[in-house]
Amino acid sequence: MKILMIGAGGAIGKIVTAALRDHEVITVGRNTGAIMADISSETALESLFKQVSNVDAIICTAGDSITNSLSAMNKAPFMVGIQQKLWPQINLVLSGMKYLKDNGSITLISGKMGEFPAKGSSGKAFVNGAINSFVMAAAQEMPRGIRLNVISPSKVSDIGGDELIAAYIKCLETAINGEIIRVGYNKQ
Ligand SMILES: NC(=O)c1ccc[n+]([C@@H]2O[C@H](COP(=O)([O-])OP(=O)(O)OC[C@H]3O[C@@H](n4cnc5c(N)ncnc54)[C@H](OP(=O)(O)O)[C@@H]3O)[C@@H](O)[C@H]2O)c1
Numbered sequence: 625m626k627i628l629m630i631g632a633g634g635a636i637g638k639i640v641t642a643a644l645r646d647h648e649v650i651t652v653g654r655n656t657g658a659i660m661a662d663i664s665s666e667t668a669l670e671s672l673f674k675q676v677s678n679v680d681a682i683i684c685t686a687g688d689s690i691t692n693s694l695s696a697m698n699k700a701p702f703m704v705g706i707q708q709k710l711w712p713q714i715n716l717v718l719s720g721m722k723y724l725k726d727n728g729s730i731t732l733i734s735g736k737m738g739e740f741p742a743k744g745s746s747g748k749a750f751v752n753g754a755i756n757s758f759v760m761a762a763a764q765e766m767p768r769g770i771r772l773n774v775i776s777p778s779k780v781s782d783i784g785g786d787e788l789i790a791a792y793i794k795c796l797e798t799a800i801n802g803e804i805i806r807v808g809y810n811k812q
Contacts, residue, residue, distance in 0.1 A: 626676075627650070635780050637686070643676050673722075684733055701747050705750065723769075729796055733774065736779075775788075
């Protein structure tokens with residue numbers, strides 16, 4: 625498969641990219657990767673999909689949000705989650721669904737805090753919940769057999785790499801659509 629791997633240079637991206645070595649993986653980051661593109665920009669994505677065609681799958685392991693106590697949060701840290709994790713992934717789906725091959729697959733990333741928040745996680749939790757909801761809704765409207773799913777991992781240091789990789793393979797190779805794949809929820 626030809627796979628666009630957004631965030632390949634990150635903690636999760638490195639694990640997933642290494643596991644996909646039998647595929648043609650094109651790595652993308654803002655400042656790292658074979659192709660540099662900021663997925664929050666519609667123009668950057670249009671340019672990315674002009675450079676890379678016939679893509680079978682897109683995996684996104686990119687995105688930032690803020691951890692801090694609720695009393696220390698205000699508009700700016702909440703907006704980080706929206707502008708750096710939620711919108712970029714929605715933007716990626718809106719562009720990707722135009723350019724992916726028929727029956728292609730898009731896999732986003734959220735996180736356990738969306739469903740099992742700890743203190744200090746409001747800035748993360750609301751973004752993860754929104755990404756999960758977006759995927760469940762948008763998956764119903766994907767064109768040309770394209771599937772959309774989301775991986776929701778626990779802290780990567782708490783989960784086995786094998787479990788994480790199995791979740792990505794499931795999204796790539798099975799018919800699932802609109803699913804939240806929870807990884808490592810029963811640890812810690
Ligand atoms: N690590 C964990 O334990 C964990 C657990 C649950 C959920 N998550 C979620 O999983 C995602 C990845 O986490 P991580 O720890 O692997 O993050 P990370 O180490 O910071 O890596 C993020 C990667 O994404 C790229 N990136 C970020 N924003 C981008 C953008 N707008 N356009 C293109 N590339 C972008 C970065 O490369 P450049 O700097 O070159 O852009 C980097 O390679 C995050 O959303 C995080 O909330 C992580």
